[in-house]
Amino acid sequence: MTENWRDDEEYVSYIEDLLATDEVQRLANYTQHMNSTRLEHSISVSYNSYKLAKQFNGDARATARAGLLHDLFYYDWRTTKFDEGSHAYMHPRIAVKNAEKITELSELERDIIIKHMWGATITPPKYKESYIVTMVDKYCAVKEAAVPLVDRFNSYKARLKREWN
Secondary structure: OOOHHHHOHHHHHHHHHHHOOHHHHHHHHOEOOOOOEHHHHHHHHHHHHHHHHHHOOOOHHHHHHHHHHOOOOOOOOOOOOOOOOOHHHHHHHHHHHHHHOOOOOOHHHHHHHHHOOEOOEOOOOOOHHHHHHHHHHHHHHHHHHHHHHHHHHHHHHHHHHHHHO
């Protein structure tokens, strides 16, 4: 996870009210991508997206806030099934409804959250900030799942090398 986000005063000022809510803190109770909680994942997506939005002259505040709220749902996505559609389709809509209970969302923030599963869903994002969060979400998911596995593999490989030398 991104550790240095706490040292970025501008970033913290954008999300601290959301982080203080029980609704966002509850995300710490759910595993997201094998080796991270949903809260850790959401902070990583939020902070990395915020930095890119700043770099590309986007709305860094909306990107940070929507990035934090993009997975604001409370179920295990591996086991919960919906009649109305796939998890990829349903959870952004659930996240928007949950987010609207704790803060007012702009049209941009709503688009970021709803469209962050583009690629697995049909409708493309409308704004560059939505594309940023979409791509950063995929990057973080792969990193969260793969890095610990690569570390374990490298540890195993080093142990074998020691044993055979």
